[in-house]
Structure formats: structure tokens, C-alpha cells
Amino acid sequence: MKKYLYAAMLGLAFSAIGVEAFAGSATSIVVQSTTSTKNSGFYDHLLPIFTKETGIQVHVVAVGTGAAVRNAMNCDGDVLLVHSRAREEAFIREGYAPRRYDLMYNDFVLIGPGSDPAGIGGQKDIALALRQIARTSATFVSRGDDSGTHIKELELWRSAQTDPSQHSGDWYREAGTGMGATINIAVGLGGYTLTDRATWINFANKSDFTILSEGDEALFNPYGIMRVSAQKCPSAKIEEAQIFIDWLISDKGQKLIASYKTDGKSLFFTYPK
Amino acid sequence: MRCALLPIQIDRLWLKARHKPLLRDISVTIKGDGITVIMGPNGAGKSLFIRCLHGLSQPDSGAINFAGTPLNSDIRQRQALMFQKPILLKRTVQQNLAFVQSLRADILMADIERVLEQVGLRHLAKQPVKQLSGGEQQRLALARALLLRPEMLFLDEACANLDPASVGQIESVLLEASNRGQKIILITHDIAQAKRLADDIVFLHHGQLWEHSPADRFFTRPASEQAQAYLDGQILI
Amino acid sequence: MSIFQEALSTAFLLILQRDADLMEIIGLSMQVSLTALFIACVLGLPLGALMGSREFRFKQSLRGIFNALMGVPPVVVGLIVYLNLSRSGLFGALELLYTPTAMIIAQVILILPIIAALSSQILEDLHEEYRDLFSSLVVPPHKALLAYIIDARYSLLTIILAGFGRAISEVGAVMIVGGNIDHLTRVMTTAIALETSKGELALALALGIILLLLALLVNFAAQQFKSFQTVQRYGGGR
Numbered sequence: 001m002k003k004y005l006y007a008a009m010l011g012l013a014f015s016a017i018g019v020e021a022f023a024g025s026a027t028s029i030v031v032q033s034t035t036s037t038k039n040s041g042f043y044d045h046l047l048p049i050f051t052k053e054t055g056i057q058v059h060v061v062a063v064g065t066g067a068a069v070r071n072a073m074n075c076d077g078d079v080l081l082v083h084s085r086a087r088e089e090a091f092i093r094e095g096y097a098p099r100r101y102d103l104m105y106n107d108f109v110l111i112g113p114g115s116d117p118a119g120i121g122g123q124k125d126i127a128l129a130l131r132q133i134a135r136t137s138a139t140f141v142s143r144g145d146d147s148g149t150h151i152k153e154l155e156l157w158r159s160a161q162t163d164p165s166q167h168s169g170d171w172y173r174e175a176g177t178g179m180g181a182t183i184n185i186a187v188g189l190g191g192y193t194l195t196d197r198a199t200w201i202n203f204a205n206k207s208d209f210t211i212l213s214e215g216d217e218a219l220f221n222p223y224g225i226m227r228v229s230a231q232k233c234p235s236a237k238i239e240e241a242q243i244f245i246d247w248l249i250s251d252k253g254q255k256l257i258a259s260y261k262t263d264g265k266s267l268f269f270t271y272p273k
Numbered sequence: 274m275r276c277a278l279l280p281i282q283i284d285r286l287w288l289k290a291r292h293k294p295l296l297r298d299i300s301v302t303i304k305g306d307g308i309t310v311i312m313g314p315n316g317a318g319k320s321l322f323i324r325c326l327h328g329l330s331q332p333d334s335g336a337i338n339f340a341g342t343p344l345n346s347d348i349r350q351r352q353a354l355m356f357q358k359p360i361l362l363k364r365t366v367q368q369n370l371a372f373v374q375s376l377r378a379d380i381l382m383a384d385i386e387r388v389l390e391q392v393g394l395r396h397l398a399k400q401p402v403k404q405l406s407g408g409e410q411q412r413l414a415l416a417r418a419l420l421l422r423p424e425m426l427f428l429d430e431a432c433a434n435l436d437p438a439s440v441g442q443i444e445s446v447l448l449e450a451s452n453r454g455q456k457i458i459l460i461t462h463d464i465a466q467a468k469r470l471a472d473d474i475v476f477l478h479h480g481q482l483w484e485h486s487p488a489d490r491f492f493t494r495p496a497s498e499q500a501q502a503y504l505d506g507q508i509l510i
Numbered sequence: 511m512s513i514f515q516e517a518l519s520t521a522f523l524l525i526l527q528r529d530a531d532l533m534e535i536i537g538l539s540m541q542v543s544l545t546a547l548f549i550a551c552v553l554g555l556p557l558g559a560l561m562g563s564r565e566f567r568f569k570q571s572l573r574g575i576f577n578a579l580m581g582v583p584p585v586v587v588g589l590i591v592y593l594n595l596s597r598s599g600l601f602g603a604l605e606l607l608y609t610p611t612a613m614i615i616a617q618v619i620l621i622l623p624i625i626a627a628l629s630s631q632i633l634e635d636l637h638e639e640y641r642d643l644f645s646s647l648v649v650p651p652h653k654a655l656l657a658y659i660i661d662a663r664y665s666l667l668t669i670i671l672a673g674f675g676r677a678i679s680e681v682g683a684v685m686i687v688g689g690n691i692d693h694l695t696r697v698m699t700t701a702i703a704l705e706t707s708k709g710e711l712a713l714a715l716a717l718g719i720i721l722l723l724l725a726l727l728v729n730f731a732a733q734q735f736k737s738f739q740t741v742q743r744y745g746g747g748r
Contacts, residue, residue, distance in 0.1 A: 327646060328645070329642055329645055329646060346648055349646070349648055350648050353646070354646045356642065356643075360639065360640060360642060360643035362640070362657065362661055363661045364660075364661065372657065373647065375653075376647060376648075376649060376650075376653070421647075
């Protein structure tokens, strides 16, 4: 009996190694990505088509923009797909990527409970909406995780000339977690939060929450894509990474992105050529 | 046939624990074959004494020689010790003996059957030891000791708390072994048992040797007052 | 329908349909955690036996370290493994980050202290009991170690199950070093975290129920193994 057990365990050990060998033999790249693109189902829509056409496997690691950029700086990704213009430019300035490509955009929206305790309903000016929240001390849940959405949110508070960090722990709650988890918290607390539209449309646990402010130019949310530099990361899969980017920004890729819809709503928009 | 580990020469044996002497300057020579019984009140140092003879405890000073050779691991492998509370592996009777068999190249699987027969445990071979009675456990310990075919066998109150039948069976096996030339050194508080078995008596008290005499003389005319008092059932101070 | 009812029926359906994605995730979870457990036992049990039965310098310090490591948060272990396996880290050239192997390494580090520290305690008790006998029989050290492990097998099995429990239920470390990559490094716990973050609470809970069932199954199998052994050894004769 004991012998069988050992044999079984050894077998498992070797089968794990087998998985490794298989994963290594196919050409694959790692994409360090924001959670919003991942959670929205964006990759599930695109990647099977890409892999079928090129034979390149794409492994997506979804973390906040801040973490994605740091991981890419450690060369733990071949492609970086994020949404924070300032971070992206710094990344290129420091030589980690040769250039940035405009991939697509959507927008941020302010969501909150149907009861709308701060009385925002339909206020298009996001700065005014945020000021309203601060004045009524209505609960606001922030990502607080150095993600693209968090960086954008802080920008918006600055433009509203309000410093919510003074009220941290009071009405301003910093969750320190991903977009979906943050919405879960907002729903639990009956508070407001800022989210990208794609995540919101795909989010299942909406409760009675709705979009309360949208359409302000300041809410524009552009996504950029880059491959890491061959000088900084000599072992990165430069060629495959470039194939992936070229495919995404080609007419075909852009059409596929624009055609991705949930409940009849487009999640990402492409730039006119 | 004479035991090749004799004589045992013990010279000026001292053992202290936390500055308290537990064995004081014991010098004695055990020459004869047969059964040597070690007697003495509780706390006399009897157990410690045979632990020293088997190398389980280290004396602070003094010498122990077996047929002129100091105790070493070869000599230890020619000895066996039965503890007051038998130490048995948490396995079956058979597996306990098989473990010993796996240690020594000269023991055969057939020997296991033989010693089980000898101590009357053959019908319990597949039982886990925790299901055995106290007497059965001690008989298993005896079987294990016999399996080793020791030239010298120590028993540390191995018959305490056993029923008369178990005691009788162990004693008859010991006498048989002794007749085959195995040297037996046992500790007991049972004076009747000592009278039945002993060829000579070593009497210890407070870690000191008071007497080493042939059994018949010890029980009729002990040389020391202490031994006389012990035999009379008095409390020794 | 409450979320619990929905979760239960979802779990039931997923199992019934033998959902391909789910089977893949379960397979990987078991493969990673059982492999990690096996390695941790191969290293940890002899180490525990050594700490339980031998005297050597720094033994108490070593024990203290293992005891403390039992409480290290998985995230910290994940971070340390990440920094070492990162392409810019010490072992970056091995390209192990975001692979099942990386997850196995993290889980071995997580459960090795449990196996070593707890087994050393149990084996020490057994050593106290057997010491005089083994000394009397002049048992060579390697045979003594083996005897301790064999005779403490049932208590050790409990420890091994505790180790397995920590491995299979852990999310922080495998999330960081595995990356929760679909079809490659997604296991039960990271899938649960992902579905929770998508707001798919019923699906997440359903996966949680399945994880619980898996753990029950493993414990049940261990129980069977134990009683089978007992019957084989003690009952039924030869």
C-alpha cells in the first residue's frame, strides 16, 4: 500500500514537471495588465483568435497599473497594458520601453447607491460631483492601490480642489484593492466610487447601484500598450511581444476591440485612423 | 558452557547527579555463571548500577571490564536489558520481533517463531502490543531479549506487577537460559523470587555496595546489619 | 433565491457537468498542492525527526525559527519567492515565475515549517519513549529515524493533512508567483478571488463549496488509508 502511495506521489511530481515542459515548448508571452481589461472579459474575447492566427500563447497577469509597471520594470512581463498616461511616459523616459501605442479608450464613471445621499444624480461636472460628496461627507470608497483608476481619482480630487486624504477612515475609505473588490466594498457600505466603464458593465454584484456622473472630458480613460525594451530585458520575448502589439493595433485587431460588447454596450472604443 | 563476558570487574565506580552521589565507590567482581540478583531498598542505585553495566548511563569515574575489556558497543550487542516497564514499538507482536531481526544479520525469521513459542505468545503474534496485558507485554520483551541470544541478560524489576503465572513462565525461561550458559543479572524486591533464582546476591544501599555473597549465605547469615534489616522488612535509613 | 442557494445549485451543476475549465482548475490545484506536500514531507519529516531525536548546536534556535515560520503570512512568502524568481531576481534565468513550479516552491516554503515543527514535537515524545531501548539494541541512527516516522504515522498523517490544508487553501502566495493565468496557473483559490472581484459572488461561493468538498475528500481518503492499514496489520490474519 505504501509503495502505491509513494508511486502516486512521485507520479504527481513528475506530471507537474510535465506541465512545465509543455508550457515552455509553446511560444508564449506574459502581459502585465490592468485588472479592468482582464475583468471585463476583453482578453477572453481577443486572445483565442490571436493564438489561433499566430500560435503565440498569451499569459495575462492582472494587477493594478502601479504593480504592473513595477513587474514590467523587473522584466517579469513582455508586454505592458495599462491606463495611466503619466506612468506610461515615465516608463518610456526611463528606457524600459521604446515607445507607447494608443490602443483604445473608454471612460470612467462615478457610481453610487440608488438612494444617492449626496444628491449627485446627473451632475455631469465630475469636479462638482466630488465636491458635493465631500460637502455632505457621503461615503466614498477609493481604490487606494496605486492603480490607474486610483491615480485618475486623485487627479480628479485635485481638480475639485478637495483633499480627501484628511478624511481618510472617516467618509473617505481607501480599500487598497482591485476594482471589482472595491465595488463590492462600495456596495457593502452604500458608498460612491470611481470605476472604469468596462468593469462596471461586466460587474455582476451591482445591487441597486447606478452611474450617477458620466461624460465629463476629465473622465477620459485611454489605454496604452508597450513592449519592454530589449536593452533592459534581454531575455524578454521581444519579437512575439511586437507581433502581439502590431496585431492589436492593426485594422483587424481594432475592429475586434470595437466589436466587443456586453449587453449590447461597447466596453472599449478605438481611435479613428 | 561459560559466559565469555565474565568476569565483570567493577572498580571504584562513581556517579553523581547535581553533586549528589548516586553510586559511591562501588568495587565488585562478578565471576560466577548463573544468576546474580541485585537487592536493596528503593533509591539504592540498583537500576543505575545495571544501566552503567549496559552503557545506558555513564559513570563519572571508575572502570567496568568484561573479561578484561572495557564496555564497548560490541559488548553491548552481546548483552540485553529488560526494563521494569517494557519499552515496545507501537506495532504488532510479530513486528516488534521483526524489528530486532532486521538489526542483526545472525537472527533468522524462524527464530521469531521459536521465541514466541518459548514465551507462549504465538497465538498473539498479529496483535498490536497496546492490546496486550502487562504480563504479555513483559513476556514479549523477554522474547525480544531471547531473540538477541545475549551472553548476558539484565532484568530491571522485570517481574514487578505481574501475575504469578507470568512470573513463573519468565522464571522458567530464565533458568533454562542460565543453564545454557547465559549470564543473568536481575534486580528484584521479591525475596522469595531471589531465593528461587539467585546464585549470588549483590546488596546495595544509598549507592554503596554492602555485600556480595553467595545466595544461601546471604539469606541465612548476611554479613551486614543493613542486609539483615532489609531481609527482616525494616525500613533502612 | 438567496446567494447561498444559488451558490449551492451552481456548485452542483458545475460538478454534474464536469465543466472543463473547472476540472482543469481542480486538477492544477491538487497537482500543485500535493506535489508541494510531497516535497515538504520528504524534507520536513527527516528534519523533524532530527530535531526531535538528536542533540546538536543551535537546535533550539532552529526550532524557534520553524515555529515562527508557521505563522508567516502567505503573501510574504509569495513576495520573497517572487523577488527571487523574477527575471531581475537571483533565479530569474530559470524563467520559473508565473508557472506551476513557482507555486509549488511557494507552497513548499509555506508548509515545510508546519511539517518540520509539528513532527519534531511528536517524534521527540516518541524518542523519549524509545531512547533506552534503541540505545540498548544499538540501533543505527538512520534505522531509528525511520522507526520514529513509521510508529508515529497516524499522528504524522494529521500533520500532513494540516500541511495540505494550508497549501490548498492559500491564495496570497500563489496569486503573486503564479499570476492567476488562465489555463496555466489558475487554481481554486485564485479563481475564487477572481470571481469575487468580478462581483460573481455566487460562482465564487460555488467554487468555495467545491474546494471544501475536495478537502473533505482528501481527508476521507486519508482516513480510509488509516483504517485499511489497521485492518491489514491487525485484523484478518495473513
